[in-house]
Structures are given as C-alpha cells and as structure tokens.
Amino acid sequence: GAGVSQTPSNKVTEKGKYVELRCDPISGHTALYWYRQSLGQGPEFLIYFQGTGAADDSGLPNDRFFAVRPEGSVSTLKIQRTERGDSAVYLCASSSGTGTDTQYFGPGTRLTVL
C-alpha cells in the first residue's frame, strides 16, 4: 500500500513569507508526527496528533509554527514570517496509534529560506 507522502518535495521562499507543508499519512493511521531535521543532525520532534487533536505540541519552536489535521487524516504544517533559521528538512511520520506503534516516515520537504 501507499506510504506517507509529503508535498512539496522542495520549497524555496524568501524571508518573511508564509509557507504550508502537507503530509498524507498511511491510510487508517490515527497518529501523525512532524519532525524537523537540520544538516548532520537527527530529526527533532515538533508536534504529535492523535486523530484531529494535537496531543503534544511541545516541540514547536515558537508561535510562528502551527499545524492542523482537521479531518484526522491529512495534516498541514504552517510557518509564518519565515526566517533563514527555519531552513531544514521537515519530516512527517504516521503510526497506527496502537500495538507496536512503529512510526513510518515520508520523504520530507526540504525548506530553504533565502
């Protein structure tokens, strides 16, 4: 079956602009996660959804970052007033939310803020 997909694969924007990053999880997965990965580092947790609600948003760096999952499937990560330091690969993962709870990752969106 289809895995986790993310669009766009690459996004270049200018400092101060608004961007939206989309994640389509594996069908039927109730849990969805956003992570951010900088060059040479492991991914860092941003936010976790269980269904439609954000169960844990403690990793969001500041109030410029916001994520939604209105129907409990697709999620959008929104970044306002982008800064050069926001440049990174944004990874989305999903899991069944039960059992072994293995997280399956998408290919990521590479965001570059000029």
Added chain:
Amino acid sequence: KQEVTQIPAALSVPEGENLVLNCSFTDSAIYNLQWFRQDPGKGLTSLLLIQSSQREQTSGRLNASLDKSSGRSTLYIAASQPGDSATYLCAVGGSARQLTFGSGTQLTVLP
C-alpha cells in the same frame, strides 16, 4: 530531558565484515526504541523496533539489542554489503510517543 548519543559518528568497513553500531540514552523510562536507516536526500526507513519489555529483535542480517538499565542499544549488522551504506539513526520513544533521535552513524561499506 531524554538525550540520545550515537557512537561512532562515522564508520568505514570492508565488505563482508560484521559490525556494531552503538546508541546510548540518558532516561531509562522508555516506551520503545527504533532503529532507522536514512539514505542521502531521503526519508527514514524503519529497520527494527524493540518494545521496552523486550531485549532484542532480529530481521535478516540485522539484530538490535536493548539494555534499559544501562541505557544502551546496539545494532549488529552481519556480513556487511555496499548496499548497507547509509546513515543509521537510533530513536527512543517516550510515554508521549514522540521519538528522540541521536545524530546518527554514517556507515560506508567498501567493495
């Protein structure tokens, strides 16, 4: 706050060797531990997941062990192949389900 460390940061071995990648974590109150593989410019591929109640998991040439009391996990790769070349990431799952990652070990298997 959970911290995850992976040693070594980079490793180069000739084809056919058996090798061990190390992962240590500071808080033993974990939910699970997952090993991933990441190829350049790609996302993460899950290799093995060990629940907190388990000691090891095996898949093909891969074996992962977990020692919660000492805060350590190892990933053993048998008979390494050039196609195993990638970055290997260790991630610890807490009760809140989020994963805390190490910085990875970049493995190069030379033909």
